[in-house]
Structures are given as structure tokens and as C-alpha cells.
Amino acid sequence: MDIPVFAEKQIELLQAERDADITLQTSLLSTLPPTALLRHGLALTNLLPTSQRTGFGGRTIIDLQPDPAIFPTGLLPPHGIRQGDIVRLEVQPGGSASKKEKADAKAAGIEGVVHRVFEERLALAVETTGDEVDRIWSGKRLWVVKVANEVTFKRMEKAMGFLKALGEKGDTTGLVDVLFGRRAAKEVPEGYEKMEVNWFDDGLNDSQKQAVRFALASEEVALIHGPPGTGKTQTLLEIILQLATPPTTSSSTPPTPKKILVCGPSNISVDNIVLRLPSSLPVIRMGHPARLLPQVIKRSLDNLTRTSEQGEIINDVRKEMDDLLSKLKATGKTRMKGRARKEGWDTVRHLRGEYREREKKCVTEIVKWSEVVLATLHGAGSKQLWSEKFDIVLIDEGSQALEAQCWIPLLLTNKSSIQKLILAGDPMQLPPTIKSQTKGSIPKPPRTKTEIPESLEITLFSRLLAIHGEGIKRLLTTQYRMHATIMHFPSQELYNGSLIAASSVAERLLCTSLPYPVTKTEDTSIPLLFIDTQGGLFPEDSSPSTPSAKSPTSESKSNTLEARVVATHVHALIAAGVHPEDIGVLTPYSAQVSLITKLLRGTYPAVEVNTVDSFQGREKEAVVFSLVRSNDENEVGFLKDKRRVNVAVTRPRCHLCVVGDAETVGQGGKGGFLGRWIGWLESAEEAEVRYADVGEVLAGWAGGIEVEAED
Ligand SMILES: Nc1ncnc2c1ncn2[C@@H]1O[C@H](COP(=O)(O)OP(=O)(O)OP(=O)(O)O)[C@@H](O)[C@H]1O
16 A cells, blocks of 8 residues: 555545534534533533642643532533543623624633533643733633644644655555555464463453464454454453563573553543553553543552652642742732732743653653553653654554554654554444544445555554455454343344353343342343334424534434333333433434433433444443434435444343334345344344334323423
């Protein structure tokens, strides 16, 4: 494959994606009033700054509380601002603010990362000097607004720029050549299957052990294909331990541990690994502390820096800076004025410089001496790792990462030291969401070694498979999540029928397997239920919610009567004793999510209602899957992507209930995965089929349903 052409195409696609991202965000921010932005999770309004202190990297942490005049309870209203979000902090324009006043408020705002979200306050980390904070500090009412994350794009584009230059200069490493199919990957040594391994986790199953042996024996690239619940992360943990602490042998030269960079596309994917690594293994979790799970903070670079010897001096500088800051913050009689105030801010600036310098040295030392460094793919491009030499890069959830993201650890650290890439993922689940992609099209991975991918949806995992074939991959085959019946169809269709349900889960049922009593009913005693709405009496709503100021989600579908069927089934499960938090309702459409949420939230707020795409990687004891589509044209839209259906139907542990129109979905998906799936559900051999009755649905459980007028 022509590397410069590949890199240029990636840059072009990334720019289109960034533009789509910004256009969407800007149009929402410019059309919706603050209250609507709050409702759509894009802003948090009516905040007052209460205190500030110094955090990691010399950043200022600002605490923001709800204005008591608006929120007398002292609690923040329901909002969608999450830890780690990048936001702008601005003075909130009043209802009658002119365009110019709004623009001025925006220009004076500062960018920051949400450090912590509490019920009664938001802590924001800002990369700015104290006097700038002071400028917007003067007791005004503030708001935070989410901003598109351009930094992520910049880093991917930088990696692609590097790649292009390497290709042009002909300066590629052996690994890069393999990853572009310019030469075949070295063969795994024969007999690797019998390799003696001193297992850290002897409970691994055979397919996991073979995957570990394969990853250890491969010299350049190993893919680990982990279908849902098959213990992909468990397998990676063993690989990390084997590489970082090789067993001692009788030979006089002790084996050298490998230096490993472990990455994932999201913070949670990385934290999940950190949490499961033994505390005896010295590891560093890179990344902004605001984005890490509290349980991993002690292994974060931030914490290791603070608790090191050098850290003591750094802490002293920090304290001096904070004391001075609080004097500068003082109001009333003690307010510092004039020259003293100016000198005060100068000293803060100087101390901040000293603080950063010392911290940098300390960080470099810590990173140098750790064998396992964990970061998000994006975080692997941070300055602190630029010259670090890693032997092996290991990426979890590789099929949920953009290819350009995967190149960040491979190129923005010392690339010449990296000999091997171990990539785990499942190309049969959803790839990252691409906003610039034409709706409904499912791009195919390149068919030849030279074909350049035309879409960001083509992941490195699927491209490598297309280039090198199945020989570079090992499949994990025992799943530890769901009842064997729930697993059956995805296994047959997508994983060559090779999945096995572990005996601990193969017969899981709601009425027998939950850690609390659940009554045996016709619903709780079966793993798979299909409630068929065919017959035209449960039509999808005729006017789709199109993008508008009122409903800025993109074109989305809903089905009001089907939503009632879903709510009734949820009610029946809860009436039998299933805890609401163990039930998830999934649907491909955000408009249907809103509709079902409205039906359920008054009585059962703990039932999670979500889109399939947002629920990938998670599980619930019971899942109700609402298909929505029911129309004379047999249009099935989003459902056509088998990866979406696969994700939805592999989330439950004990019970899956599918609600939908077998006619529309079966005909719409005829000849393909979807058609076969509906055929299998209808065949009633494995699933129980019931037919929804409109009269019963309307007369059914409504007592607790909170049906609200559209707001
Ligand atoms: N060999 C095993 N024996 C028993 N339980 C196992 C084994 N391997 C994994 N598990 C269990 O299976 C569950 C899923 O494992 P893990 O989180 O590693 O899977 P995953 O493939 O990464 O999951 P997902 O597909 O959701 O990302 C965990 O509860 C884990 O403890």
C-alpha cells in the first residue's frame, strides 16, 4: 500500500469528520437557548465560582456551585456534563443579551476539562494563569458549554503527517511495513501451541491460553478476536504480566522484561485494565486525573509524582502558590491592591513556571523506570512519552478505535524501538461512530493489499485481517456472559458457530440466577422472547423527528405503541422481582430512547434506556430491544447493520426480549443477516414468540406510566 497516499486520505477524512463535528456543535449552540442546551446535555447553567486551587501540571481547579437563587436545594440540576469533558467557562448571557454581548462573553471565556462532578458542585481544571481566572471571577453568574474536542483530531492528524513523511522518505520500520502489507508478517515459530507458560491466571480457558501463547510467540503482529463476553481483557492481562515479568530460567542471563505501552480508545477501557492488574506490578496510568476512575488515581502519574521524593518539593511550591492565590482572592478589607497585587500575580506566574519545570523532571524519571505504561490512544501522544522507548504496543478495544488513533502510540513515541503490535477487538461489533459518513452505508474493508480505505469506519483491526488473513488472529471462544440460547444466533452467523457458553452461564435465568429472589413467571423463566407486532397496528410514528432547534438530534424514528409494549414488559419483569437497575432497554433510535424514557422514568427511573451504540461493551441481566421500524415499505434503516444487532442482542446475561414487526424487519432484511435473524426468532424453536395485541397494550399496565405531553 502506498503509505503517503493512505496518510493523505486519512487526513482528508479526519478533516471532514472534524468539520462535521464542529458544524453540529456550532449549529446547536447557536440555535438553542441555554435551557435547551442544558436539557440536551451540552451546557450547565447558573453557576457561581466558589474557590480555586492548584492541581496537577500547575492547572487551576475552579469549583463551581449552582446559584442558590435559582437552585435553592443547593444541588446541580440533571445535566449531561461528564468528568473529562472539554468545556468553555463563560459569563452566562442574560435572556435579553444582544448578539454583541453574547459574542463578548464567549471571547472572554476560558477552556477547561471537567475535573470532578459532584451532586452539588463541578470542579473544572483550567490551563490558565490566576489573573485570567480572576478576570471572570468577580461573582458573576457563569455557565459551562461543551466544546468539540479538536485536540484529538490534531493528534491524529499529526500522527498521519508523520506517517506520510516516513513513507515519502522511505524511512519506515519493519513493523510499519508489515502493518501496510508491504511484506508478510514473520511466521509464528512452529509448535508455539505447546509453549511452556507459567500461568499467572491458571483459570484461563484453552482458547485464551492459545491466544496468549500466540501473542507471546508472534514477532510483529497478533490480533486477538474477542466476541462479546469472551474475556478479551482477561487474556490481555495475562499477556501484560507475561511480558512484564518473564519467568526466570536456569540460564545465566536473566530474561529482560519488555517495556509495554498499553492503550485503549477510551479512558474507561484503559482503567478497566489498570483496575485488574495486580497491585504488585509497577505501572503508570498516564492521563488527566480528571478523567480517571477514582480507584486508579493512586497509580496515576499525578499521584506517583506527588508521592515521590521530588514530589515533596513540588508540593511545597504548590502550597506556596495556593497560599498566595487565596490572598489574591480575598475581598473586602483584606483585598490586595495596586502594586502589591500586581507583584502577587507575578510571583504566582514565576512559581507556576518553577512548579512545571520540577514536575517535568520528576515525571521523566518515573516514566523511564516503569515497565508498563497505560494511556488512552490519544494520551499516548502526550509530550511525556515522546522519546520513550517501548518494545511492544498493546491495544484493547482496537475495533472501536479509528485507525489514525492507533498510530498515535506507534508513531508519537520512539517508533524505532517498537517491535510488536498486539491488537484486541471484535470487528463484528460497532466501529467508532463517524458523523461525516453517509447514513446507511456500511463500508467494506479493502479487498487487496494496495486498496486505500475510503472510510474512517475501516479499523486497523479489519484492515490487517483483510491484508494478512486469519493467520495473524486467534479467536476466543468461551463466553462468560449469556445464556446459551441468547448466544446461539450471533455465534452461528458471526463467529462460525464456534462460541461456547461457559457452564457457569449457559443456563442463566432471571428466576434462578440473580442474587436475590425473583418469582418464576412466564417471563422470568425464559431466556429469549420475541414480541411480534406485525399486522400494521403498531406503525412507526409517521413524522420522524428531524433536526430542529426543538429536537436537534439527527433524523430519528420512534414508535409510540411499541414503546408501550416495551414498558409493559419492563413492568412485568419488575413485578416479578427483577431490580430495575438490572434491566436495560435498547433501541437504535434516539427518538425512541426519549419516548421510552418518558414512559418509564416516573415509576422506574433506575431502568436504563439507551441507544445500542452507547451501550456497547456493557451488560444487563435483562435487555428489552425495541426495533421501532414498522412500515409498508419495509424500510429498516439503522437495523441493517448486523454489528448493531449483534451488539444489542449480546448485552443480556439472562433474558432478552425483542419487540418489533417481523414483517417489516424480516422483509427489509430479506436475504441478509437481519432477515435470517427474524426468521430464527420466529421459528420458535429457541425463542418464545408472542403476538402483541393493541387492545391489550392500551388497556394494559398504564397505572404507573407517566405519559407526558411533548415538551
Ligand atoms: N477463563 C475465565 N474463567 C472464568 N471467567 C472468566 C474467564 N475469562 C473471563 N472471565 C470473566 O468473563 C467476564 C468478561 O471478561 P472480560 O471483561 O475480560 O471480557 P471482554 O471480552 O473484555 O468483555 P467485553 O466484550 O464486554 O469487552 C468477566 O467477568 C471475567 O471475569
